[in-house]
Structures are given as structure tokens and as C-alpha cells.
Amino acid sequence: MAAPEEHDSPTEASQPMVEEEETKTFKDLGVTDVLCEACDQLGWTKPTKIQIEAIPLALQGRDIIGLAETGSGKTGAFALPILNALLETPQRLFALVLTPTRELAFQISEQFEALGSSIGVQSAVIVGGIDSMSQSLALAKKPHVIIATPGRLIDHLENTKGFNLRALKYLVMDEADRILNMDFETEVDKILKVIPRDRKTFLFSATMTKKVQKLQRAALKNPVKCAVSSKYQTVEKLQQYYIFIPSKFKDTYLVYILNELAGNSFMIFCSTCNNTQRTALLLRNLGFTAIPLHGQMSQSKRLGSLNKFKAKARSILLATDVASRGLDIPHVDVVVNFDIPTHSKDYIHRVGRTARAGRSGKAITFVTQYDVELFQRIEYLIGKKLPVFPTQDDEVMMLTERVAEAQRFARMELREHGEKKKRSREDAGDNDDTEGAIGVRNKVAGGKMKKRKGR
Structure with missing residues (x-):
């Protein structure tokens, strides 16, 4: 991982249980009014456990390790503090969120846009499987928040003219255990080298693996640990x-x-x-x-x-x-x-x-x-x-x-589909995917093949 800075082991966020009973609203956590309204519109009536623990600390400017399982409201736990800070000091290319998968990236972007719609927040999703050119154009507009998978982001950092993250203020690594399990270690390393050391970092992970601990030492400064899931637990209900x-x-x-x-x-x-x-x-x-x-x-x-x-x-x-x-x-x-x-x-x-x-x-x-x-x-x-x-x-x-x-x-449909894929590859380059309708075969046979014969 990138050269460790002077990092201490994370302090635990020891918040008394009583506080959880009393703290019922986002306003109590320190979230600004505009964003509290956005939470209401999203149907977030009261903060979840991870939000109660993480948001006040994030608003104080601390680095955070959040151990929370999916469905615990962790996107809100990092999105709200970032948007809060963005309102105080508006700036382009303000925050970067790294995620392991494309779907998760789109989902986080939806939440950022929903929470930030009234304040005009712009986000860009930078993931594989989507045309690079349109992404370069989106980056040229300098969005406030970038949500990316590590591989494609590196691609743009190396090849997209004029794009850099030297002014970045916030870095979030969501599902860090999975980012590392998918062998994105070298990419994450490269990213850490080209962003400012003077930034806030939030690392969220469902599990605390050795790799995540190593990443935490390299990327976070004196972080606070907010854990809401016991070691491996399935929900009571x-x-x-x-x-x-x-x-x-x-x-x-x-x-x-x-x-x-x-x-x-x-x-x-x-x-x-x-x-x-x-x-x-x-x-x-x-x-x-x-x-x-x-x-x-x-x-x-x-x-x-x-x-x-x-x-x-x-x-x-x-x-x-x-x-x-x-x-x-x-x-x-x-x-x-x-x-x-x-x-x-x-x-x-x-x-x-x-x-x-x-x-x-x-x-x-x-x-x-x-x-x-x-x-x-x-x-x-x-x-x-x-x-x-x-x-x-x-x-x-x-x-x-x-x-x-x-x-x-x-079985017949799968076989037919396999043959169809072969044909369409030979015929039109591989632009097919696996949920195409059966019967495309006829179109292939009746379409491009005939044209070729007629040439």
C-alpha cells in the first residue's frame, strides 16, 4: 500500500447507548437543514445505527472506519457529511467514492443525486462496460462527486487529458474488503499516490480482513472505528x-x-x-x-x-x-x-x-x-x-x-442461444449478451448473411 503516514490504531467510537435513544433526527446529528429536508423526501425518517455513530464524527472532520453490513444505511453515513462539507466550501472534484462493482456505483450515485438535488450536486459514474469517451466528457465538466470502480478510474487518470484529483477533499472506499478481494490492490495504491494527503478518508467494509487493516494503515489518519455489526451476524428478523x-x-x-x-x-x-x-x-x-x-x-x-x-x-x-x-x-x-x-x-x-x-x-x-x-x-x-x-x-x-x-x-434454448452467439460473433463482432431473445438467430440468418451474399 502507499507509504504509511503517522497513523495510530483506530479509536473506538464509544457512544453511550442512551444517546441513541435520544438522538432521533438527522438535525440532532448536526446535518444542515437543506439536507434534513432531502432525507425527509427520501423517506429517511430517522438515522440508522451506523449513521448515528459515523455522521457526528465525520462532521468533526475525523477519518472513519465503518464496519457495517449491507442494508445498514452506510451510504447515507458518508454521503451526508460530504454534502454538508460541500455546502460549506463549494468546489468541483470534491469527493471520490470507490466501489467494487458497477451496480453499486450507480446506486450510490442515485443516492448522492437524490440527497443533493436541491443544492445542484453533480456526480459522474466512472465504471467499466460503458463508453470511455462519454465518461471523459462527464469528467471534463468537473462534477462534485465521482463514483468509480478502481480500474476504470486509473484508466482516466492516465489517459484523459486535463483530468486529475489534486484538489480532492474526500475519499470513500465502500465495501473495501471486496475491492481488495477483487485484486484491485495495485489500482487503489496508484490512486492513493495521486490524491492529496491532506484529505478526509472514510473506509466502509462489512468485514475487517488483514488486507483492509493494511489499507487502513496506508490511507487513514488517526481514524475512529464505528462498528455496528458484531463479528458475523445475520439480522434478528x-x-x-x-x-x-x-x-x-x-x-x-x-x-x-x-x-x-x-x-x-x-x-x-x-x-x-x-x-x-x-x-x-x-x-x-x-x-x-x-x-x-x-x-x-x-x-x-x-x-x-x-x-x-x-x-x-x-x-x-x-x-x-x-x-x-x-x-x-x-x-x-x-x-x-x-x-x-x-x-x-x-x-x-x-x-x-x-x-x-x-x-x-x-x-x-x-x-x-x-x-x-x-x-x-x-x-x-x-x-x-x-x-x-x-x-x-x-x-x-x-x-x-x-x-x-x-x-x-x-436446455434447447441455451444451446440455441450458444449457437446464435457464435454466429453473431462471426457475423457482426461480439455485441451480444446473454439475455437476448431466443429467435434472434432468424434475424441474423435473414439479415446480415443475405446482404453479404448479395455483394
């Missing part, structure tokens, strides 16, 4: 279950659960992009409104999927772990771990999609004969034995025929 099933019946049990709990919104986690796509096709063939979200989809498709789900136009979102952290999807009632997570910590993040902000929710984990050890690790990590989700096996078995037929269709 979350009902967690498991189902032990032979792996060949996973699809059938999934359909049974979706029928049993119909009327809820679901987030179903699969381990691979391919399985996400296959399961989405399978469920669509059975008449469920399911949409996939995974790393092989183009950026616009991912955001499209996410927005349909957010707008409740679809009730089932299938996702890989790429999508599992940091996404603020407000209304997931049930999380299904269709494929058990290989890292027990991912379980915490997956089930963190439901029972957010005080609402209750269910999480159901499928455990096959191959997953027993992984499941035991999860139980050990969260420190509780999970109960079995009650199922009527005879009713499940009645579904096998319909499911088998849908599986066959899904």
Missing part, C-alpha cells in the same frame, strides 16, 4: 431455513417453494452465470416472471434487469454473487440459496438482501448430498443451527413431469 434434497430434484423443489410462497418477491442465488441463465429460462417456461442478473450480461441489460425488479414488474431475480453485495433492492421477501455459497461469508451477504431496515424476511438454503460440509461451516459461522423448511414431498413429486419438460426446453 430473518427466518433462516434449509432443505436437504438430492441434487437432481433441486429444480423441482425450487418450483414448489415459489408456488408455496407465491406473492412474495424472491432473490435466487446460483453459483455460475450459466446456471443463472438456465434457471431463469426454466422458470419462464413454467410461467414465472424471472429475470437473471450476472456478469456475462452487458451493463445496460444488468441495469434493465435490476430496474424491472426494483419497480416490482418482476418478482423473481436470479443472481450470481457478483450481484449479491451492496445492491439496494428494497423489497426482497425471500432469499433462496439455490446453490450453496462456497465461502461461508457470502452466505451473510446473500441473506442480507432480505429483512432489511427492520422488516422481516425468509432465507432458504438448498443443501444437497455434496454440500453438507459447506452447510456445517455456515452454521458454525453464524453460530446457530438452522431449522428445516417444511415441505410436502408428495406434492413436490407431482411437479416432476412439468419441471422435466421445462428443463428440456431451457
